[in-house]
Amino acid sequence: MIDATLLIIDDDDDILLSARLFLKQHFSQVITCKSPRELNVLLSRNEVDVILLDMNYQKGASDGREGLYWLDHILSIDKDYVVILMTAYGNVELAVQAIKKGATDFILKPWENEKLFATLSSASKLRQSNKKVRKLEKLHSSLQTDVNRAFSNIVGSSESLRQLQHTLTKVAPTDANVLILGENGTGKQVFAYELHRLSPRRNQVFMHVDLGALPEQLFESELFGYAKGAFTDAKEDRPGRFEMAEGGTIFLDEIGNLSLPLQAKLLTVLQNRTITRLGEGRERKINVRLITATNMPLNDMVTKGTFRQDLLFRINTVELELPRLAKRGDDILLLANHFLQAFSNKYHKGMLKLSDKAEALLLNYSWPGNVRELQHVTERAVIMADGPEICPADLQLSPQKFGTPAIQADIPLEEMEKLMVQKAIDKHKGNISRAANDLGLTRAALYRRIEKFDL
Incomplete structure (x- = not known):
């Protein structure tokens, strides 16, 4: 038994009955109807895999125009529908036209049961293959969107x-x-x-x-x-x-x-x-x-x-x-605020901001885990924050991992910056280029701070 749903449309009751009796032995569901005007309702209510569509419905018609019209209509709903056209009037040109318009195959009435089964079996496999491809395309698109967002x-x-x-x-x-x-x-x-x-x-x-x-x-x-x-x-x-x-x-x-x-x-x-x-x-x-x-x-x-x-x-x-993050100077606060906004939105905390003391702590921390550690610290702080500001206690930073252990969290931010600049200059024995690189600053920016703090 093939797990597929067939929809057969023909104005001849005998054709519908014989097709249904034969095909329900081989396919999980067989739906029949006499008029293609019922298509919209049937397709909206059922997950149809293969459509077997007659090409002529008006008495005396044999040119297949109606079949081609309804083929266009079906494919306009979903271009991945698998449609097989059938007619009692053999016409090679009509068959070629139908295939060009998007039909999967073309069979003649009266059909041989074995040939009909083989045609519909292949068509259902094609439908399943198309569905897998579309699913993979959607998955890929979704994954790429997630990666882009991350x-x-x-x-x-x-x-x-x-x-x-x-x-x-x-x-x-x-x-x-x-x-x-x-x-x-x-x-x-x-x-x-x-x-x-x-x-x-x-x-x-x-x-x-x-x-x-x-x-x-x-x-x-x-x-x-x-x-x-x-x-x-x-x-x-x-x-x-x-x-x-x-x-x-x-x-x-x-x-x-x-x-x-x-x-x-x-x-x-x-x-x-x-x-x-x-x-x-x-x-x-x-x-x-x-x-x-x-x-x-x-x-x-x-x-x-x-x-x-x-x-x-x-x-x-x-x-x-x-x-290392510790060598990227002001990037620390840029990154912290970037993560802060993302996690504030994620946890529905409103617009949180870092307090001056929290910023000072972040700037003086050694960041052994680099950007990833800053991301985790910020996420935890957003979760722990009680008010609109992130305070030093929310950060939960290890006191053993500060660049200058003697520095306390209650030192003003400007004094903290002065200490960091002095520390970098001392470390590199007055080499401005190296000190600036260590702080993540340009030489000009470092000179401005030296003048500002009268160092």
């Missing part, structure tokens, strides 16, 4: 971030391989997606693969796919992540975690631009943009022999090194 923009205005964005806008429109370096939580995935979003591949798949969380024994099957029977649980053919990212971007996160044997397999794929599924002999070409990321020192690993130099050359046509 990584809508890179937030910040520090000098180091502006330089990164400048490089990013140059590299994004190309197909150059990009290696993103940075500590955990610095936003490597956000930058990877921004490269994809600004590229010609923006409307295709962005495939994120966390190599650090991928067991070594599943590396080939997950990335390259497998054929049915390749191993015990391989009950059907399955494409890997490279194939699923076809035409789009594949982001291999934590690439420094790969063992040397897996590095060799990945290098072969990147050199040949082909993959071979497990258990299958033929090579498949791939067309993807490669972005990789790691928090590990790959150059040191090459020296120690734990990372292949030829693989490093292959993946780092362009390098982007993301700075």
